[in-house]
Every structure is written in structure tokens, then in C-alpha cells.
Amino acid sequence: MNNRERLQAIMNYEKPDRMPAVHFGFTPEVIERWVQEGHLGKDILDLEEYSFEGEEILSQKLGFDFGWHASRITTTELFPFFEEKFVEHLDNGFDKYINCDGVYILQRAGAKSIPAEVGHLLEDRESWEKYYLPKLTYTEERFSQSELNRVISEQKKGNPIGLHCGSLCGRIRDYLGIVEFSYMMVDDEELLEEMFDTIGDLCLKSVKRTLDTGIRFDYAHFWEDVCYKNGPLLAPDVFEQYTARHYKKITDLLMEYDVRTISVDCDGLVDSLLPIWLKNGVNTMFPIEVGTWDASIAPWREKYGRPLKGIGGMRKSVLAQDYAAIDEEINRLKPLARLSGYIPCPDHRIPDDAKWENVQYYCEKIKNILD
Known part of the structure; x- marks a missing residue:
């Protein structure tokens, strides 16, 4: 099996030949240290942060199969950025x-x-209409032929490819800041709803443009990061009020194009948002940040059943310890991996203190977790 076939098998509750070793990127600091230690050439420091070329070099040397990164063939960010x-x-x-x-x-x-x-810069309707609305309107210039070519190349290698669908809440939180975001829910609900509708429309049009290229995507992916250690930064009913209809439109479109693994990246304690995502077509949680709240797919699977899938949930902190700590973490994850519909993955970027030999050892062990 190639990596694409492994991913499809696991997400469809079928049996793969082995577990793929999946990562979520690397911090710049750990890459710099590995260069100093002689594991990597200095030329890797010249690559753009989070570059696919750099991650391919690291994956090959460490033993990872691929990273859970969705491509932005059509960007849903501010265009152009400030x-x-x-x-x-x-x-x-x-x-x-x-x-x-x-x-x-x-x-x-x-x-x-x-x-x-x-x-x-975003404070009110005047600043919204002057500075942000023009940058959050769909134009064909958002489409990247070079990124499409890169994705086609990855697909030919047998690697899974993902489609980034944007953010329906997290970016608005970024633009406003959490304090002004919270005030606007009460002070100017009409403007806030317009912001959500504008971004929702942009995400939908961008996803449609990319799907119409004819590329067969293995998964789609949203980004939110609207939770912290005690739960979401906004009430679940408010999150549902503003985002649900937009999630549903986009996930329905993805299903029309046979994209059936749809993940969302949200750190923190996400439990109270899970039913909203599931009801509106998002079925895969990522990165299942273990944190101090001990997040795991196990209680979610028990509550929601097989419709809920996951990528992540591996305590990345053990990569700074020793082989025994990694073995203990692998053993903890083993029954979860056997649930299928789930792929263990470090629950964020490989951290600054991770040891090179430990990461190599983890990659070797995780591939055999189903044995």
C-alpha cells in the first residue's frame, strides 16, 4: 500500500498493511538545533518556514510518511495581506x-x-468596509496554479492530499481580538453576522473553485483554534448560530465531490463543540491536543460512535525523554489505533526539545502499532 491507500483504508474502517507515521510539522527552533547537532545540512534553514520541501527532507530522514497539511490552492486568507x-x-x-x-x-x-x-485595525463598520471587506472578497487571483501543480506531483507519489477549506470563526477572532469579538456579539450583532457571512461565502467559493479542477482530494480541512484548556472562547450556541450553516454548505459540497474525510484543527478542550461539527458534516478531530485535560478519541468514540474519526492525540512531550517513555505512549495509543478511523500523530508541531533519535524511534514504533 502507498500512503494514500493507507489513509483511505483507516478512514473507511478497513485494514491497512500498517499504520502511517504522520506529523504536524516542526518548530523552527528544533530544526535549528538539529542543524547544530549535525543531523541536517544548513541549507534547510534557507527554506521558507513550514515549506513542503523542508518537511519532505525531514520526513525522509526521520521516518515519517507524510504531514497532515491541507493545500491552499485557492486562499481564504486576507488577499492581499496587510x-x-x-x-x-x-x-x-x-x-x-x-x-x-x-x-x-x-x-x-x-x-x-x-x-x-x-x-x-478592525474596530467597527467603517474599518470593516474600508480595510477588510475588499480583502475578503473572492477573486480569481486567489487561485494558485503553482500550488495545484505541487499537489498533482504529491498525488503521483502516492501521498494523500488535503484541501484547506479556511476558517469560519478563528480568523474573525484574530482580526478583532477576543475582547472586541466578545463585545461585538452584544454591541453589533448585525455587523458580526455580516463578517461571518462574508468569510463563509469566500470559503465556499474558494472550495468550489478548487474542486472544479478535477483533483480527487483525500480529505478536506478547516482551521479554527477557538478553544483553550477550559473550553471554547465563545458559547457553543453562539458558535453554532454563526458558523453552522456555512459548515453545512461547504461539507455538502465536499460530499458531492466524494471528499468524505473532513477534519477541523482546533486546539484546547473541544468537547462542547463536537456535536456542532458532527451535525454539520465535520467528522474528523485534529490534533486532539492531550493537554492537561487528557483529550482522547476514546470517550468521543464511545459517545458518538464511528461517525467521529481522529488524527493526533499523541503526547509530543515524550519525544524529549527516552525510549521507555515513547514505548509507554505507544502502548497507551495501541487500543485507540485498533479502533480504526484514527491515526496517532503528535498533538502539535515537533517541539524544541525533541531528540532526533527519539523521533526516529517513534516513527519506527508507530508504524508497527497495529501488529
């Missing part, structure tokens, strides 16, 4: 910038944490 600009240097040592989403952030030289948000 120009990233330096704004000012502050007395406390921080530098203020405006980023590609129109968000004002603070960064300190050398810091690697997520930057602090201190302001947003």
Missing part, C-alpha cells in the same frame, strides 16, 4: 509592529513566545 510594518520602539524594550492581519503587536528581540496584541 504590509507588516514597524511602528515604534517602546521604553520598556518592546517593539510595536502591525502584522499581516492588521493587528498591532508587541515583540522583544530574541523572544520566541506569541506576541502580545495591543490593538486592532
